[in-house]
Amino acid sequence: MIKKIDLTGKHFGNLTVIGVSEKRGHNNAVLWDCKCSCGNDTTATTTQLEKGLRKSCGCLRKKSPSNVNDLTGQKFGKLTVLERAGKTKNDNALWLCKCDCGNTTVAMGTSLRRGDTISCGCLKSDQIDNARKVLLEDKTVDGVQVPLLTKKVRSDSKTGYKGITRRVKNGNEYYEVYIGLKGKRHYIGSYKDIKAAIQARREAERKYHQPYIQALEGKKPKLDLSCGHKRHKKEMGNENEK
Incomplete structure (x- = not known):
């Protein structure tokens, strides 16, 4: 006879188990209703809780690890870092930034420090407009x-x-x-x-x-785009002057 496991009242990381959920997980797995220390509610399977695969409602992912440089308040180009915004699938730190134009964007810390990301994207529009202007006026x-x-x-x-x-x-x-x-x-x-x-x-x-x-x-001082008969007429005029 399989012994039923009761996790009610137990703590797993930031989660406290409230009781068995009415919902079911993948392959009809038992889910537990949990309360996170941040105040949010979430669910988790027995395996996730006992093996430490689920320790919070997700708020822990938004917190900066101890080995991550705090970029809050720093400015990179037109971006001012507001707060940590989680991480990528490859564990790269993400930061919520406010652009000088008023928009907000999320960028990787490495991209900010390298100078790869210096705006919400508005600078690209400026660059495109400038390139178009150069093309029309100078080229x-x-x-x-x-x-x-x-x-x-x-x-x-x-x-x-x-x-x-x-x-x-x-x-x-x-x-x-x-x-x-x-x-x-x-x-x-x-x-x-x-x-x-x-x-x-x-x-x-x-x-x-x-x-x-x-x-x-600049290989030619001036581009002569006049029609052939006009050129011929000018040349004939020069001949007559001689």
Whole structure:
């Protein structure tokens, strides 16, 4: 005959057992109603209590171990540490912080001390806005955002090359080449060989993109984007002056 265990009135860590709970745990395990020293109520199984797997309602996890540096009141970037906020699954200390912008956030102590986390995230917005401003004001030539011309090929590209699309029609494989500029997509041509398509794309980049890249780099004092007939007219005028 299995002897029934009565844990009523016993203490396990911060928990005092009140009695058997009406609820049941995993696999219909007996649960005990417990009162935590912090005042909260909780439940635990016999195994959790007797093996020390459950010592509180959870409040102990929020308390800083003796070997954890108290960061309360310290400031990291725009964050001021308010209090301990538990720990991660890897036992890294978490801290509740208030940002200068007014928001609160939770961050790991190691991230704060290393300088990896210095705001609630609002600084990232500032950085994005600043990068956009630099792109529009300092890295734009005649309405063309030059850094976008040299962006890497997208990860979902089936050919691995910018502006080259693989097509199959009636069992025949070919490659279409395009290049974009000022919101327009220019069709360059279709090629049976990928190498020919790559060469065509490179030539198109030299024709359409390179003038803007060189202008930004200062290789040319001024980018002449005027139409060919206007240039020709100016040259003819200079000839007549001679």
